[in-house]
Amino acid sequence: MRVAFPYMGRIHVPLEAILREVGAEPVVPGPPDREVLELGMRLAPEMMCIPFKLTLGNMVRCLDMGADVLAYTSGSWSCRYGYYGRLQQQILQDMGYEYRLLDLRHDQIPSIARLIVELNGGRFSRAVLRLARALRVGWYKSAAVEDAENLARLTAPLAKEPADARRLLDDVVAEVKRADRVPELVRLRSGLAERFRAVPTNGRERAPRVKVVGESYCTIEPFVSFDILRRLGEMGVWADPFLTGHRWLGFHGFRIGADELVRAKRAAREYWRYCVGGEDENSLGHLILAAGQGFDGVVHVHPFGCMPSTVVQPAMVKASQDFDIPYLSLSVDEHTSETGMHTRLEAFVSLLERRRARPAQPA
Amino acid sequence: MHAYDFLGQWQRFVEELGFEAVVSEPTDRSMVEAGVRIAPAELCLPAKVFLGHVLTLKDRVDVLFIPRFVCRKMLGDRFYGCPKAIALPDMTRALIPGLPRVVELVIDERERSEERSYQDLAAGFGKNGSRWKQARAVSRGVPAVHPSPGPKEPGDRVRIGVVGHSYLVHDDVLSLAMLEKLAGAGVEAVLPNGGRASPAARPEFVPNWFFELDLIDAASRMTADGVDGLLLASSFACGTSPVTNNIVRRMVRERRPSMPVLEVYFDEHSAEAGLVTRLESFIDLLRAKGRGRR
Numbered sequence: 001m002r003v004a005f006p007y008m009g010r011i012h013v014p015l016e017a018i019l020r021e022v023g024a025e026p027v028v029p030g031p032p033d034r035e036v037l038e039l040g041m042r043l044a045p046e047m048m049c050i051p052f053k054l055t056l057g058n059m060v061r062c063l064d065m066g067a068d069v070l071a072y073t074s075g076s077w078s079c080r081y082g083y084y085g086r087l088q089q090q091i092l093q094d095m096g097y098e099y100r101l102l103d104l105r106h107d108q109i110p111s112i113a114r115l116i117v118e119l120n121g122g123r124f125s126r127a128v129l130r131l132a133r134a135l136r137v138g139w140y141k142s143a144a145v146e147d148a149e150n151l152a153r154l155t156a157p158l159a160k161e162p163a164d165a166r167r168l169l170d171d172v173v174a175e176v177k178r179a180d181r182v183p184e185l186v187r188l189r190s191g192l193a194e195r196f197r198a199v200p201t202n203g204r205e206r207a208p209r210v211k212v213v214g215e216s217y218c219t220i221e222p223f224v225s226f227d228i229l230r231r232l233g234e235m236g237v238w239a240d241p242f243l244t245g246h247r248w249l250g251f252h253g254f255r256i257g258a259d260e261l262v263r264a265k266r267a268a269r270e271y272w273r274y275c276v277g278g279e280d281e282n283s284l285g286h287l288i289l290a291a292g293q294g295f296d297g298v299v300h301v302h303p304f305g306c307m308p309s310t311v312v313q314p315a316m317v318k319a320s321q322d323f324d325i326p327y328l329s330l331s332v333d334e335h336t337s338e339t340g341m342h343t344r345l346e347a348f349v350s351l352l353e354r355r356r357a358r359p360a361q362p363a
Numbered sequence: 364m365h366a367y368d369f370l371g372q373w374q375r376f377v378e379e380l381g382f383e384a385v386v387s388e389p390t391d392r393s394m395v396e397a398g399v400r401i402a403p404a405e406l407c408l409p410a411k412v413f414l415g416h417v418l419t420l421k422d423r424v425d426v427l428f429i430p431r432f433v434c435r436k437m438l439g440d441r442f443y444g445c446p447k448a449i450a451l452p453d454m455t456r457a458l459i460p461g462l463p464r465v466v467e468l469v470i471d472e473r474e475r476s477e478e479r480s481y482q483d484l485a486a487g488f489g490k491n492g493s494r495w496k497q498a499r500a501v502s503r504g505v506p507a508v509h510p511s512p513g514p515k516e517p518g519d520r521v522r523i524g525v526v527g528h529s530y531l532v533h534d535d536v537l538s539l540a541m542l543e544k545l546a547g548a549g550v551e552a553v554l555p556n557g558g559r560a561s562p563a564a565r566p567e568f569v570p571n572w573f574f575e576l577d578l579i580d581a582a583s584r585m586t587a588d589g590v591d592g593l594l595l596a597s598s599f600a601c602g603t604s605p606v607t608n609n610i611v612r613r614m615v616r617e618r619r620p621s622m623p624v625l626e627v628y629f630d631e632h633s634a635e636a637g638l639v640t641r642l643e644s645f646i647d648l649l650r651a652k653g654r655g656r657r
Contacts, residue, residue: 045605047628078443080602083570087606090568090613272453274433276446305405307446307602313403314457331405 001119002027003102004062005071006055006084009220010149011245013177014142021134022127023119027067029058032223036061041334043091049080049303050224050333051217056088063097071102079277079308140185141176146246147189148172151196153240156233157207160200166230168195204236208352211290212241213283214301215309218332219243225301225330226338228345232299235349240295242286243279264289271315280312287316291323296352298325299345304333326351367529371505373428373468376481379498380490385424387416390536394419399631401458407598408537408630409530410447410454417455417462426488427463429455433471435573438565441473442573445603508533521649522551524585526578526611527596529555531629538596539635541627541642548646553590555581568610575607582611591649592623599630623648 003019004027005012012028019026029036032054040057059070072085085103092099102112120127152169156162172192179185210232218224219241232239242264264285265275275281287298300316302309313329320327328348330341370386377384387394390412398415420427429452432444443449452467466487470480478499485495507529523545525532532538532554545552555577562580569579582593595611597604608626615622625645627638 045609047600047602047605049602077571078446078449080570080606083606086568087609090609094613271457272450274431274449274453276449280446280450305600305602308450310403310405310600311410311447311450311454313405314454318457 001025001069002067003069003071004029004059004065004067007032007058007221008055008217008248009222009245010145010173011142011220011249013145013173014138014249016177017141017180018134018138021137022116022130024069027062027065029061029065032058032221037223037334043095047305049306051215051221051303052080052084052087053334054217054221054224055084056091059088059092060095060097063092063099067099069100069102071104074103074105077277081277137180137182137185140182140189141179142246142249144176144185144189144192145173146244147192148176149244151192153229153233154238155196155199156230157236157238158201158204160202162234164199165196165233168199207236207238208296208349208356209238209240209294210349210352211286211295211298212239212301213243213286213298214279214330215303215306216243216248216279218301218303219279220245220248224303224332226336226341228299228301228330228341231342231345232349235345237349237352239299242282271319272312276311277308280308283309284312284316284319287325287327288319288323291320291325295325296356297348298327299348300327300329302329302331304331304336326355366508367533368507369430370508372502373430375502375505376484376498377428377488379501380485380488380494382426382488385420387420390416390534392536395536395631405600407447407600407602409528409534409598410451411631412534412537413451414455414458417459421459421462424463427465428468429465430468431470432573433469434473435470435477436472437573437576438562440565440571442571442576444470445572445574445601447602448574520549520551521592521646521653522553522590523646523649524553524582524590524593525596526555526582526585526593526607528574528578528598528601531598532596537598538629539633539638541596541638544639544642545646548642550646553585553588566610566614570603570606572603575603578607579610579614583614586615586619586622590622591653592625592645594645595624595626597626597628599628621652623652 001024003024005015007029016026016028036057037054038057039060040053040055043060044053044056062070070085074082074085085101089101102115104112116131117124117127120130148169152165156165159165172188172195175188176185179188212219212229220243222228222230229239229241261282264282266285267288268281268285272281272284283300290298298320300309300313316327316329326348328344330344374384374386394415395412396415397418398411398413402411402414417427431452432448434444435442452465456462456465466484468480468484470477475483481499482495485491485498525542525545532542535543542552562576566579566583569576585593593611593615595608597608612624615624623645625641627641
C-alpha cells in the first residue's frame with residue numbers, strides 16, 4: 001500500500017516515519033513548486049482557495065509516483081477545508097485516476113484501525129505494538145524538527161549571516177530524517193541548542209518580535225507565503241508562528257498546547273463567539289495574547305477568498321486597535337507577487353522599529 | 364441575508380411580542396456603496412450590502428436584530444451555515460461603532476432546538492414566560508417573500524433553472540434585476556425553494572452546508588424536470604459557490620450532458636451591459652437548440 005498525504009511544511013518528516021513503521025509505504029512528492037501550482041490552477045475551480053489548488057496539484061504528482069491511497073484530514077463543518085478529500089476525489093476520478101480515499105474523520109476511525117491491522121497480516125496485537133512504536137518515533141522526529149525550526153527562527157535575526165541559521169536547519173532536518181531510533185533522536189535534540197549557539201552573531205541583543213497568525217496551510221507551508229518566516233528572520237525580526245507542523249499534527253496537544261488553546265479561545269471570546277474554521281478564533285486569540293506578551297506586531301497570512309479569514313479580519317483590526325499592537329494582513333493566492341509581499345513586510349518592519357524607538361507613552 | 368426566506372416570519376414574531384418592527388428599505392446603490400466602503404475587500408457582495416442595511420438602521424432603532432445561522436440537523440446529519448452567516452453579528456460589531464443593543468437569533472441545533480432559539484430570542488427582547496409560544500405559532504406560517512416575475516410575452520417558451528442564493532437572485536440591485544431581464548425575454552425562470560427546503564433524500568455528495576444542500580437538490584430536480592438550461596448565479600468571493608457549482612456541473616455531465624450551463628458571478632463592479640449580453644446569448648443558444656430538436 002503506497003500512501004500519500006497533502007504536503008505541508010515539514011510534516012512529512014514524522015508522517016513518513018509513522019507510515020513506514022505501521023507497514024505502509026509513504027509517497028512524498030517534495031515541496032510544491034510552480035509546476036504543481038499551475039497543475040492545481042488548471043484542475044481546480046477558479047474561485048477555490050490556494051491551499052486546495054496546491055494540494056490538488058501535489059496529489060496528482062503523488063498518483064503519478066504510484067500512490068494508491070490518499071489520506072486527508074477532514075470533517076464536516078463550515079469551512080471548505082473539510083471537503084478537500086472528497087472534492088479532489090471527484091476531480092481526480094474524472095481524470096481517470098484510481099485510488100482509495102482515506103478520509104480521516106472521527107466516524108472513520110474503525111475503518112482506519114482495520115486497515116492498520118490488515119497491513120500487519122491481520123494480527124491485532126502486532127498492529128497495536130507497531131502503531132505505538134510508530135507514534136513514538138513520529139513524536140520524537142516531530143519534536144526534533146520543531147525544536148530546530150524554533151531555534152533557527154530565534155538565531156536568524158541575530159546572526160551575522162542569517163543564511164547560516166538556515167543551512168544549519170536544513171542539516172538538522174536531514175539528520176532527523178535519517179535517524180530511525182528514539183535514542184538517536186533524543187541525542188540529536190539535546191545537542192541542538194549548542195549547535196545553534198555556535199552560529200556567529202551580529203552583536204545585536206534583541207530582535208523585534210512578530211507573531212505570525214493565519215490559516216494553517218499559509219502559516220506552515222513556506223511556498224505559498226514566499227517563506228515569510230524566513231524572510232522576517234533575514235530582516236532581523238524574530239517571527240514566532242502560532243502554529244507549526246508539530247502543533248498542527250496534534251503532537252503538541254498532549255502537553256502544553258491544550259492550555260494555550262483554551263487561553264487563546266478565552267481571549268478571543270469578547271470579539272468572536274463561534275469558531276468557523278481557518279484558525280479564525282485562534283488567530284484572533286493569539287493576536288490578543290501576543291499584545292500581552294510584549295510582541296511588537298502581528299502578521300496575519302491567509303488565502304485570498306478564505307471565508308473564515310475574511311470575516312475574522314474586522315475583528316482582528318478592532319482587537320489590534322483596542323490592544324495597541326500593529327497588525328498586517330496578507331492575503332495570498334496564485335497571483336501574489338513576491339516583490340509586493342516583500343515591500344509590505346519591509347514597510348511593516350520599519351514601522352515596528354520606529355515604534356520601539358519612540359519614548360514609552362505615559363500610562 | 365436570509366431576509367427573502369424568513370423576513371415575514373421574523374417581522375411578525377417581533378410584532379406579536381408587542382414591539383414595532385423597523386425593516387430596512389429594499390437595497391439601493393447608496394447602501395451598496397456604504398457597505399463596500401467599510402467592509403473588508405474580500406467579502407462577498409451580499410455580506411457587504413448587509414452592512415449597508417445595518418448602517419441605514421442603526422440610528423433609527425433601539426434594538427438591532429441579527430440572525431446567526433450556525434447549524435441545522437437534517438437528513439440525519441449536521442448542516443452548517445457558511446462562515447459569513449455564522450459570524451455576521453461579530454463582524455458587524457467589529458466594523459460599525461455605536462451600534463444599538465444587538466439581539467441575535469442563534470439557530471444552532473447542536474445546542475438547542477429551533478423552537479428553543481425563538482424562546483431565547485424573545486428573552487433577548489426582554490419577554491420571558493410563554494409569550495413566545497403564541498408569537499411563534501402565529502409567525503411560523505408566514506411565507507417567504509420571493510417576488511418572481513413571470514414571463515411577460517408568451518412565445519417561444521424557454522425554461523431556465525436559476526441556481527443561486529435567494530439573497531442574491533431576488534435582490535434586484537445585487538443581481539442587476541436578472542430575474543426581470545429573464546422574464547422580459549420571455550423566459551420562465553425555475554427557482555430553488557430558499558433556505559427552508561428539506562429534501563427527502565440526500566444527494567450523492569453534498570458538503571454540510573444547508574444553503575448548498577438546497578441549491579444542489581434544486582439543481583438536481585430541475586435537471587430531472589427537463590429545464591432547457593441551468594444558470595448558476597453566484598457572488599464573487601462566495602466561498603461555497605465554487606464547490607456547489609462544481610458538483611452541479613458534474614451532476615449535469617452525468618445525467619444530461621447536452622444541457623447548457625452558464626455561470627455568472629456578481630460583485631460591486633458587475634455591469635449591466637455585460638450581464639445582458641451573456642443572458643441574451645445564452646437564451647439564443649437554448650432557443651436554437653430547442654428548434655434543432657423539433
